[in-house]
Amino acid sequence: MVPYQIIILAAGQGKRMKAKQNKQFISLENKPLIVHTLDVFYNDPNCTLINLVINPNEQSEMENLLAHFKYTNKVSLVHGGVERQDSVYQGLKACASKDGVVLIHDGARPFVKKDSLERLTEQAEYIGAALLAVPVTDTIKRKTDSGLTSLNRNELWAAQTPQAFHFSIIEKAHEHAKKTGYLGTDDASLVERLGLPVEIVQGSYDNIKLTTPEDVEKAQAILKKRSMNKGE
Ligand SMILES: Nc1ccn([C@@H]2O[C@H](COP(=O)(O)OP(=O)(O)OP(=O)(O)O)[C@@H](O)[C@H]2O)c(=O)n1
Numbered sequence: 580m581v582p583y584q585i586i587i588l589a590a591g592q593g594k595r596m597k598a599k600q601n602k603q604f605i606s607l608e609n610k611p612l613i614v615h616t617l618d619v620f621y622n623d624p625n626c627t628l629i630n631l632v633i634n635p636n637e638q639s640e641m642e643n644l645l646a647h648f649k650y651t652n653k654v655s656l657v658h659g660g661v662e663r664q665d666s667v668y669q670g671l672k673a674c675a676s677k678d679g680v681v682l683i684h685d686g687a688r689p690f691v692k693k694d695s696l697e698r699l700t701e702q703a704e705y706i707g708a709a710l711l712a713v714p715v716t717d718t719i720k721r722k723t724d725s726g727l728t729s730l731n732r733n734e735l736w737a738a739q740t741p742q743a744f745h746f747s748i749i750e751k752a753h754e755h756a757k758k759t760g761y762l763g764t765d766d767a768s769l770v771e772r773l774g775l776p777v778e779i780v781q782g783s784y785d786n787i788k789l790t791t792p793e794d795v796e797k798a799q800a801i802l803k804k805r806s807m808n809k810g811e
């Protein structure tokens with residue numbers, strides 16, 4: 580059992596979702612998406628602090644939501660930045676402890692499983708950096724001006740979140756990325772650039788990120804499957 584702090588990112592605009600509001604407020608089985616995500620960590624005794632990174636324009640909406648769903652402790656609101664990486668940086672700066680293991684997670688991934696979390700935090704504590712990922716099932720092509728090449732699928736993994744780090748490692752990785760002007764699409768890539776080891780922990784194909792409208796239907800199907808399994 581590894582105690583951890585977590586940064587949950589909810590400060591994006593959800594443009595690809597094409598919804599009227601930030602996708603974090605989309606209702607799934609009568610609960611906003613971000614509440615499904617928060618519940619996983621709020622109810623985990625190993626989670627000591629949640630820095631929920633938000634868009635400053637949504638401060639009162641988020642405060643109302645936290646009050647309505649009775650998050651009475653361990654959740655703090657932090658203002659995010661323009662890019663995902665800026666939001667993570669703000670979340671790191673707001674962490675109460677600069678020690679131990681810190682997780683970084685997309686608010687738009689509500690289906691992370693408890694056993695994945697346990698394996699992830701153990702690896703992060705041991706190695707220094709770890710992420711959930713699943714083997715790629717499609718054949719991936721690289722297209723450049725000189726034509727197509729096919730990548731070796733046996734070596735390819737689709738990165739997910741949470742990603743977990745010793746605080747000092749991810750802090751250093753973000754400072755280095757800032758200094759060198761590197762903008763990554765995930766946090767593990769910032770640690771890779773320092774030349775430090777990062778371990779993959781196999782996650783679940785259900786740990787989807789809700790990105791496009793089609794993902795809402797997938798999420799509803801996952802929730803339905805879960806409630807049927809509970810009733811067995
Ligand atoms: N400046 C940003 C950009 C993204 N995120 C968060 O990072 C997660 C992953 O990003 P993505 O799925 O791309 O969300 P959005 O940026 O909201 O979506 P889009 O790119 O379609 O606008 C989301 O939970 C999103 O809220 C964030 O906190 N701050």
Ligand SMILES: C[C@](O)(CO)[C@H](O)COP(=O)(O)O
Nearest residue numbers: 663685738739740764765788
């Ligand atoms: C971090 C991430 O979820 C790993 O798959 C992903 O890279 C986020 O990318 P996005 O473009 O911000 O959705």
